[in-house]
Amino acid sequence: MLTEERRAFLTQRARQARALTLEAIYRVGRGHIGGTMSIAELLIALYDDVMRVDPSNPSWPERDRLVVSKGHAAPIVYAVLAMKGYFDPKLLDTLNANGTTLPSHCDMRKVPGIDMTAGSLGQGLSAAVGMALANQMDHRDSYVYAIVGDGESQEGQVWEAVMLAAQRKLEHLIVFVDDNGCQVDGFTGDILNMRPFDQKYRAFGWHAIYVEDGHSFDQILDAIHQAKQTPDRPHAIILNTVKAKHVPGAENTYQSHCFSLTREQLDNSLRNL
Amino acid sequence: MKALRDAFGDEILALGRENPNVYVVDCDIGKSCKTLEFARQLPQQHLNVGIAEQNAAGVSAGLATCGKIPFVSTYAAFGSMRMCEQIRQEICYPRLNVKIACSHGGLTPANDGASHQAIEDYGIMRTLPNMTILVPCDYYSCRSLIRAACQWDGPVYLRFTRDPVPFIYRESDQFEIGRARTVREGGDVAIIAAGAVMSLALQACDLLHSQGIEARLLDMHTVKPLDTAAVTAAIQEIGRVVTVEDHNIINGIGSAVCEVAAGLGRGVVKRMGVQDQFGESGPYFDLLEKNGVTAQSIADTARSLVTGEN
Structure with a gap:
């Protein structure tokens, strides 16, 4: 259980991550708002409370790693990395600009702290499995975390990776499914329903936890704690999230995947955070 | 073998x-x-x-x-x-x-x-x-x-x-990425090949030699980065090139060599390989033959470049 003070601190950090992200996307004119806002609490929980990382040494071999398979969430990952001191937050002003070191999708060669390049959906979990295998082979106790979208889970490669992780008993691999229920053209349930994720992962030999409120720090951290107590299996934490969380008028809409914010919407959102 | x-x-x-x-x-x-x-x-x-x-x-x-x-x-x-x-x-x-x-x-x-x-x-x-x-x-x-x-x-x-x-080289031979190997030296025509068809290209060199034509045979084992210096030398010094590969003639070594020739604005390149058609079951050398890739056809193609006959 978090203390009141800690919960307030983390909540404030998520607010700041959302604000930095929305402002950066507003400057660009258009961007992936829905799927960045749905993982704000998860990223803050990971970077502020869970992950063993050293922002002054991003390639530290003993670090925990994060693969953001839904690479379009890059703007909020960059915001959190900047907040952690991986690079100057002023760089966020250059998001997507020609020549920027902060491109639209996660890029490990350009952004300190990004552990894997992403952008084409359904591929990140395989890389996370490779990292967890390398750690297992080298007897490192580091964890590998991956964030996978619910929509991208329609890609078959995700399930190839899921099967291999169970086969190799990758107990230091924790996957978060951002189950916000929306994909580009509609609601996931209307297009190709993937629910229930937890039962699917269990059927594939994983330890799976369903988190009722994917924006609750207490629930996210409790699930991670439970995962770490469970040996011999990889872990899937299904986060019931809200696409475009805290953006008035856009919450829980699939149209929020990628859109242009007006000045008024930005101001409303910042007030609403 | x-x-x-x-x-x-x-x-x-x-x-x-x-x-x-x-x-x-x-x-x-x-x-x-x-x-x-x-x-x-x-x-x-x-x-x-x-x-x-x-x-x-x-x-x-x-x-x-x-x-x-x-x-x-x-x-x-x-x-x-x-x-x-x-x-x-x-x-x-x-x-x-x-x-x-x-x-x-x-x-x-x-x-x-x-x-x-x-x-x-x-x-x-x-x-x-x-x-x-x-x-x-x-x-x-x-x-x-x-x-x-x-x-x-x-x-x-x-x-x-x-x-x-077949073995082409000795155990002690060393190869460098990006540097083609000259298998045969010659100045009448250049044959640029890679992979399993190399033995056919070598036989073609022998056939040409018996006809008084000396072919330079390059082993283009690195398709990329292409050894453009070796290709350029073949075009500048000889100007007549036959490429041979077990690959579609589209976008293979032949295409890569043509890109260099086009840049130089000179040279004639004949591409030999799979004729933009899918394969089928059958003995390997029969399949190559169906695509016009035999020692004899390589030699014939090279000779026609030298003599100017088609």
Whole structure:
């Protein structure tokens, strides 16, 4: 259980991550708002409370790693990395600009702290499995975390990776499914329903936890704690999230995947955070 | 005679013993890709992901980010196409140190037919930035180039043959990525070849010699980065070039040589290879013959360039 003070601190950090992200996307004119806002609490929980990382040494071999398979969430990952001191937050002003070191999708060669390049959906979990295998082979106790979208889970490669992780008993691999229920053209349930994720992962030999409120720090951290107590299996934490969380008028809409914010919407959102 | 997939089996085992970071990622065809001995002797450095090539590419990318040197082992048809986008996105774009080691290149899986033959593979790989492509022609050059690939920091696509091919080189010969090898010296016509058809090109040189025509034969084992200096020299000094490959004539070595010739604005290039048609089941050299690739036809093509007769 978090203390009141800690919960307030983390909540404030998520607010700041959302604000930095929305402002950066507003400057660009258009961007992936829905799927960045749905993982704000998860990223803050990971970077502020869970992950063993050293922002002054991003390639530290003993670090925990994060693969953001839904690479379009890059703007909020960059915001959190900047907040952690991986690079100057002023760089966020250059998001997507020609020549920027902060491109639209996660890029490990350009952004300190990004552990894997992403952008084409359904591929990140395989890389996370490779990292967890390398750690297992080298007897490192580091964890590998991956964030996978619910929509991208329609890609078959995700399930190839899921099967291999169970086969190799990758107990230091924790996957978060951002189950916000929306994909580009509609609601996931209307297009190709993937629910229930937890039962699917269990059927594939994983330890799976369903988190009722994917924006609750207490629930996210409790699930991670439970995962770490469970040996011999990889872990899937299904986060019931809200696409475009805290953006008035856009919450829980699939149209929020990628859109242009007006000045008024930005101001409303910042007030609403 | 020895198959290049055997060269892979032998060399990868030697490399794995020397360097614990060398890994083999199999896709359940270790038996025919000759990695079973590696798996038996070095189980901690071996992984069979099952029949799941896309995942094999992605897992290898993840391994590479942790300092491993993974060799994904599969057939060329699958290594270049089933996992193509994974190679582009997770290996070439982030420039990760993954080697795609493919047996059954070109028409060599002869009896298996079109589904298993890879006549497009290095043409596809050639268009991916950051990719290096190696197409060895015999057992010894293959072992040397596998070793060079292991030392090369970045993505490499290697293409081996299923069936035994004649020895061209000696065990002591060393090969360098990006530097073509002159197999025969001559000044009347240049033949630029790679892979299993090298022995046919050599026979063609002998046929031409008996007719008083001396051919320069280049082993273009590195398709990318192309040895443009060697190609340029052939065009500038000779001007008549025949390319020979077990690959579609579209986007293979012939195309790469034409790109250099076009840039120079001179030279005549005749491309020999698979005539933009799928393969079929049959003995390997019969399949090549159906595409007009025999020692005699190579010699005839070269001679016609020299004499100006068609």
